[in-house]
Amino acid sequence: MSRPILILGAASDMARAVARSFAAEGHPIQLAARNVSRLAEDASDLRTRFGVEVTVHEFDALATDSHKAFVEALPTLPAVAVCAVGTMGTQSESEADPLAAAQVMRANFEGPASILAHLANAMEARGAGTLVGISSVAGDRGRASNYVYGSAKAGFTAFLSGLRNRLANKGVHVVTVLPGFVNTAMLDGIDTPAPLTAEPEEVGAAIVKAVKRNTNVIYTRPIWRLVMAVIRNIPEPVFKKTSI
Amino acid sequence: MKMLSGWGRFPKVECRVVRARTQEDVRQAVLEAPLIARGNGRAYGDAALNPGLTLDMTGMDRMRSFENGVLVAEAGVLLGDIIQAFLPRGWFPMVTPGTKLVSLGGAIAADVHGKNHHIDGSFRTCVDWIDLMGPDGTVTRTKQGDALFDWTLGGMGLTGVILRAQIRLRRVETSWIVQESVALTSLTDTIAAFEGAMDAPYSVAWINCSAGKTHGHSILLKGRHALPQDLPMDRTEFDLGRPGKTPVPFGLPFLFKGAALRTINSIYWRLQRRKAGRAVVDWDSYFYPLDGLANWNKLYGRHGFVQFQCALPKDTAEAGLAEIMEAIAASGQGSVLSVLKRLGSQSGPFSFPMEGYTLAMDFPTNKRSLALMERLDTITMAHKGRFYLAKDARMPKAVAQADPRAADFAAMRKQAGMAERFTSVQSRRLGL
Ligand SMILES: Cc1cc2nc3c(=O)[nH]c(=O)nc-3n(C[C@H](O)[C@H](O)[C@H](O)COP(=O)(O)OP(=O)(O)OC[C@H]3O[C@@H](n4cnc5c(N)ncnc54)[C@H](O)[C@@H]3O)c2cc1C
Numbered sequence: 001m002s003r004p005i006l007i008l009g010a011a012s013d014m015a016r017a018v019a020r021s022f023a024a025e026g027h028p029i030q031l032a033a034r035n036v037s038r039l040a041e042d043a044s045d046l047r048t049r050f051g052v053e054v055t056v057h058e059f060d061a062l063a064t065d066s067h068k069a070f071v072e073a074l075p076t077l078p079a080v081a082v083c084a085v086g087t088m089g090t091q092s093e094s095e096a097d098p099l100a101a102a103q104v105m106r107a108n109f110e111g112p113a114s115i116l117a118h119l120a121n122a123m124e125a126r127g128a129g130t131l132v133g134i135s136s137v138a139g140d141r142g143r144a145s146n147y148v149y150g151s152a153k154a155g156f157t158a159f160l161s162g163l164r165n166r167l168a169n170k171g172v173h174v175v176t177v178l179p180g181f182v183n184t185a186m187l188d189g190i191d192t193p194a195p196l197t198a199e200p201e202e203v204g205a206a207i208v209k210a211v212k213r214n215t216n217v218i219y220t221r222p223i224w225r226l227v228m229a230v231i232r233n234i235p236e237p238v239f240k241k242t243s244i
Numbered sequence: 245m246k247m248l249s250g251w252g253r254f255p256k257v258e259c260r261v262v263r264a265r266t267q268e269d270v271r272q273a274v275l276e277a278p279l280i281a282r283g284n285g286r287a288y289g290d291a292a293l294n295p296g297l298t299l300d301m302t303g304m305d306r307m308r309s310f311e312n313g314v315l316v317a318e319a320g321v322l323l324g325d326i327i328q329a330f331l332p333r334g335w336f337p338m339v340t341p342g343t344k345l346v347s348l349g350g351a352i353a354a355d356v357h358g359k360n361h362h363i364d365g366s367f368r369t370c371v372d373w374i375d376l377m378g379p380d381g382t383v384t385r386t387k388q389g390d391a392l393f394d395w396t397l398g399g400m401g402l403t404g405v406i407l408r409a410q411i412r413l414r415r416v417e418t419s420w421i422v423q424e425s426v427a428l429t430s431l432t433d434t435i436a437a438f439e440g441a442m443d444a445p446y447s448v449a450w451i452n453c454s455a456g457k458t459h460g461h462s463i464l465l466k467g468r469h470a471l472p473q474d475l476p477m478d479r480t481e482f483d484l485g486r487p488g489k490t491p492v493p494f495g496l497p498f499l500f501k502g503a504a505l506r507t508i509n510s511i512y513w514r515l516q517r518r519k520a521g522r523a524v525v526d527w528d529s530y531f532y533p534l535d536g537l538a539n540w541n542k543l544y545g546r547h548g549f550v551q552f553q554c555a556l557p558k559d560t561a562e563a564g565l566a567e568i569m570e571a572i573a574a575s576g577q578g579s580v581l582s583v584l585k586r587l588g589s590q591s592g593p594f595s596f597p598m599e600g601y602t603l604a605m606d607f608p609t610n611k612r613s614l615a616l617m618e619r620l621d622t623i624t625m626a627h628k629g630r631f632y633l634a635k636d637a638r639m640p641k642a643v644a645q646a647d648p649r650a651a652d653f654a655a656m657r658k659q660a661g662m663a664e665r666f667t668s669v670q671s672r673r674l675g676l
Contacts, residue, residue, distance in 0.1 A: 013265070013303070041306050041308070042306060044306065044307070044308050044309065045305075045306035045307050045308070048307035048308060048309055048310045048315075048317075048329070049307050049325070049329045050329070185263070185265065188262075188263055191246065
């Protein structure tokens with residue numbers, strides 16, 4: 001296997017694990033994030049561990065007007081592009097300051113949707129490729145504790161679903177990843193129930209598998225599919241009084 | 245805050261945990277509060293616990309470069325990752341403990357030993373240099389020959405935070421081990437067999453310490469890396485395999501005492517005797533038989549377990565071991581896996597191994613075994629032995645301080661400003 005895998009938002013714990021999972025299968029890796037200098041050590045890690053070729057690329061998810069040029073400047077159009085861009089923000093800040101909320105929405109929806117749109121068009125023209133969007137179970141229902149982040153993820157999830165629908169006959173597959181709790185920097189200092197908390201490596205392995213099998217939507221861990229089905233189906237009059 | 249413990253699940257301590265991903269994260273933590281670094285939590289007791297701040301190093305797990313067997317990697321890289329990456333290319337760790345799930349930082353901090361200590365010495369043999377962050381947040385690259393290097397190997401994280409290191413791996417021609425096992429019926433025979441096996445690259449024995457007819461029975465396992473011509477036709481030279489892990493669903497603490505324990509031990513010996521002889525086994529089951537059983541530490545039930553590991557000098561070893569084994573048999577407590585190992589000459593000034601023998605065994609945490617272990621402390625000290633900090637969870641301070649190196653280490657730490665910066669539940673308990 002020699003076609004490259006592009007990882008967008010490559011500096012996060014989740015992205016590092018995804019990159020390793022693909023590199024372990026022998027794929028060359030393209031790492032993209034803001035301040036590429038931060039990626040140097042991760043790039044050497046992938047080269048040293050797996051003996052694969054790694055390139056690093058400056059990428060700013062919020063600078064949507066640069067996205068077209070970013071895709072054109074890639075040395076090779078990747079076989080698979082994984083978008084791990086996103087930030088939780090702070091709900092209280094997002095509530096107090098709608099401008100801060102807008103930043104969270106842009107980082108979790110607008111930016112990721114924009115870059116995947118450009119990649120989708122390029123892959124569609126080629127007639128092959130896989131796009132992986134890492135969204136969140138938070139997008140399955142808005143909750144008081146993080147609905148700003150959740151609403152952006154809901155938008156991104158819908159975008160991925162529509163994109164998959166559009167490209168279904170064009171040789172391009174779209175995978176939606178809905179992680180629940182993942183033991184990453186985002187959760188540092190937050191205690192989450194162990195059976196519901198995945199390690200980043202699990203998410204990485206699940207994504208590689210989903211890409212191989214053309215799975216449409218994956219929950220990691222799978223128990224989240226059930227948890228979210230329950231949460232989605234709580235009637236609104238009841239739901240609004242809960243604090244889940 | 246998070247409830248943390250070592251591998252023995254005793255003691256459990258509420259700790260504030262910060263995860264480092266970069267050198268800058270480490271610096272901030274070091275300047276913020278007194279702390280201890282933590283690797284993969286495979287030390288049995290309280291060496292990697294500090295309530296105020298425990299710095300989780302598993303996020304610093306990048307490999308930096310590899311050339312001709314020389315690896316530069318961050319401290320959080322696991323030995324298992326190193327094997328996964330380089331065994332297919334013909335390289336294996338020079339020294340490895342009985343689990344591959346230890347971090348590079350943890351292997352250095354405990355200066356771990358393996359089944360080849362009698363030939364290759366402890367982990368320090370393969371360490372060229374260490375980047376260590378000191379109490380003021382500056383980084384020193386310390387090498388073989390420096391005093392700081394000597395104190396860091398075996399220093400249990402108390403000299404600073406290990407950021408990265410350069411180590412050398414061993415060339416191997418296959419991923420297989422030629423194993424030869426012998427069943428023996430007494431401690432005396434076992435020691436004689438070890439002495440006769442000094443040229444075997446690897447050696448280790450399982451010995452029955454519990455009472456009964458098979459007390460002192462042992463299985464001695466010798467091993468060497470297989471050459472291509474040792475392999476049966478159907479085996480490829482490098483086969484990493486990825487065996488699944490069998491989880492342990494619940495605790496079975498009653499297995500670890502009295503009649504049940506005696507029965508298990510004697511059945512184990514009979515089974516192994518039947519299999520004795522030469523076999524070509526895969527690297528994972530030879531070096532890491534316990535890793536296949538995820539969370540086997542839960543077997544001992546919710547109170548956890550405590551390991552006792554001592555080393556005895558060669559000339560007092562047989563007498564000392566006999567006394568220790570008798571004390572265990574008399575107590576009815578004991579261990580399914582009592583592991584006996586011939587150690588070679590001491591390679592690091594502050595490390596655990598010394599020329600002689602080391603015996604390691606697990607006990608369920610309870611009053612009787614804690615009392616027994618105090619007996620074992622006394623016997624060990626009477627035979628001029630010493631104790632392994634990586635396994636310790638309960639030693640009294642006086643016992644640790646009976647090793648004259650402890651006071652020197654503490655004085656050095658104080659003078660270098662390390663004592664107020666790097667501290668663990670263990671270091672305070674033992675006055676290190
Ligand atoms: C099944 C099993 C078998 C074992 N067999 C052996 C054996 O055969 N031989 C042997 O020698 N040991 C053996 N051990 C013990 C084990 O090798 C050591 O305890 C080792 O230190 C564990 O490494 P860790 O990464 O889990 O470290 P931890 O348990 O997290 O920490 C251990 C010590 O290392 C320090 N440390 C960890 N990382 C750093 C860092 N980055 N900088 C500074 N200090 C650090 C900690 O402060 C602590 O003092 C065994 C353990 C188990 C569970």
